[in-house]
Amino acid sequence: MAEGSERKKPIAIITIGMAGAGKSTFVQRLNSYLHSQEKTPYILNLDPAVTHVPFDANIDIRDTVNYPEVMKQYNLGPNGGILTSLNLFTTKFDQVLGLVDKRADTVDYVILDTPGQIEIFTWSASGAIITDAVASSLPAVVAYVIDTPRTTAPATFMSNMLYACSILYKTKLPFILVFNKTDVQPHQFALDWMRDFEEFQAALAEHGGSRDSEGEPTYMNSLMHSMSLVLDEFYKHLTAVGVSSMSGDGIKEFFDAVDASREAYEKEYLPELARAREAREKKLQQAKDDSMNRLMKDLAVDRANNPAAALNDTWDPNADDEGDEDDDEDVNIIDRSEETWPGQGQYIDVTRAQRHPEERINWPRPG
Numbered sequence: 001m002a003e004g005s006e007r008k009k010p011i012a013i014i015t016i017g018m019a020g021a022g023k024s025t026f027v028q029r030l031n032s033y034l035h036s037q038e039k040t041p042y043i044l045n046l047d048p049a050v051t052h053v054p055f056d057a058n059i060d061i062r063d064t065v066n067y068p069e070v071m072k073q074y075n076l077g078p079n080g081g082i083l084t085s086l087n088l089f090t091t092k093f094d095q096v097l098g099l100v101d102k103r104a105d106t107v108d109y110v111i112l113d114t115p116g117q118i119e120i121f122t123w124s125a126s127g128a129i130i131t132d133a134v135a136s137s138l139p140a141v142v143a144y145v146i147d148t149p150r151t152t153a154p155a156t157f158m159s160n161m162l163y164a165c166s167i168l169y170k171t172k173l174p175f176i177l178v179f180n181k182t183d184v185q186p187h188q189f190a191l192d193w194m195r196d197f198e199e200f201q202a203a204l205a206e207h208g209g210s211r212d213s214e215g216e217p218t219y220m221n222s223l224m225h226s227m228s229l230v231l232d233e234f235y236k237h238l239t240a241v242g243v244s245s246m247s248g249d250g251i252k253e254f255f256d257a258v259d260a261s262r263e264a265y266e267k268e269y270l271p272e273l274a275r276a277r278e279a280r281e282k283k284l285q286q287a288k289d290d291s292m293n294r295l296m297k298d299l300a301v302d303r304a305n306n307p308a309a310a311l312n313d314t315w316d317p318n319a320d321d322e323g324d325e326d327d328d329e330d331v332n333i334i335d336r337s338e339e340t341w342p343g344q345g346q347y348i349d350v351t352r353a354q355r356h357p358e359e360r361i362n363w364p365r366p367g
């Protein structure tokens with residue numbers, strides 16, 4: 001733990017990856033490595049559908065949202081159920097941040113494990129809200145876990161990199177490519193392809209189907225060629241490490257990369273965040289001013305048209321606003337390391353979230 005006059009904030013590691021890439025095993029490996037270094041992390045499991053997590057999560061979405069019940073109530077399939085569960089959990093995320101904040105003085109790393117279906121986290125409003133909320137309160141880094149043995153074909157490698165690229169541009173956070181399962185397949189080929197454009201081109205050509213019957217490059221080959229030029233720029237913005245979550249190889253190098261990304265977060269992400277916040281506030285203020293001007297104009301017209309009614313037009317600022325209450329205010333996020341889960345009465349009540357059938361809105365719902 002850092003000593004000194006001012007303690008550094010913990011850094012959040014947001015673990016993202018395709019299904020089966022080894023995210024949970026990786027998080028467990030980070031957990032055991034940090035324990036061996038006497039730096040206990042704070043871990044969040046955001047996968048509501050997982051039946052077994054190999055680590056002890058401090059906060060587990062499954063304590064707050066009953067995933068099978070969500071599927072039943074909303075008549076959803078597995079993926080819709082995960083997305084809706086994440087939406088429900090996001091409504092309580094301020095509490096999660098509060099709990100993390102309480103531990104900020106005693107932990108160095110906050111680790112998030114995300115749902116197995118990558119797009120549920122990366123392309124949902126909840127995923128974006130959670131990522132933004134975490135990254136605006138703590139230094140944060142994305143660990144993009146890649147199944148190395150399954151990415152040795154140039155086309156698969158490129159698809160995976162394009163996906164990573166889209167996440168980088170969406171989150172704008174420091175980004176680490178984690179080539180996992182190096183015990184089965186060393187990741188050197190990937191580093192070579194990333195560092196040397198021509199080497200990747202050669203692999204593409206070698207992989208067959210690169211020329212049509214007349215000896216011209218195929219459409220796919222030309223597309224991949226152009227894409228790899230785009231990716232060349234992308235590779236400059238990230239760090240790549242090879243790890244084996246099974247054996248623990250490369251985990252120290254991963255943490256070196258995480259620690260180095262703190263500076264990138266402070267130098268690049270934070271100023272960008274401040275700029276975006278300022279622009280948003282300016283826009284909001286403008287919209288408020290416009291609405292207020294319109295309201296004042298309408299009121300002036302109303303008063304001119306009906307002076308008697310205007311005399312009775314009073315507003316009591318102390319009166320309670322109806323319908324403002326939090327439906328689930330009794331549902332609290334549990335920090336497992338501090339208290340035990342109180343049981344099923346604790347779940348967010350999904351039946352109450354649907355109580356306005358006349359509006360034909362099932363909220364929160366997959367979107």
Ligand SMILES: Nc1nc2c(ncn2[C@@H]2O[C@H](COP(=O)(O)OP(=O)(O)OP(=O)(O)O)[C@@H](O)[C@H]2O)c(=O)[nH]1
Pocket residue numbers: 017018019020021022023024025026115116117180181182183184243244245246247
């Ligand atoms: N050989 C080897 N196998 C690994 C490694 N990491 C994970 N695995 C295996 O890969 C499989 C998937 O690992 P998980 O950790 O469940 O992957 P995940 O990304 O969390 O899976 P989902 O949550 O279902 O998407 C399991 O069988 C793991 O044992 C590794 O470094 N080496």
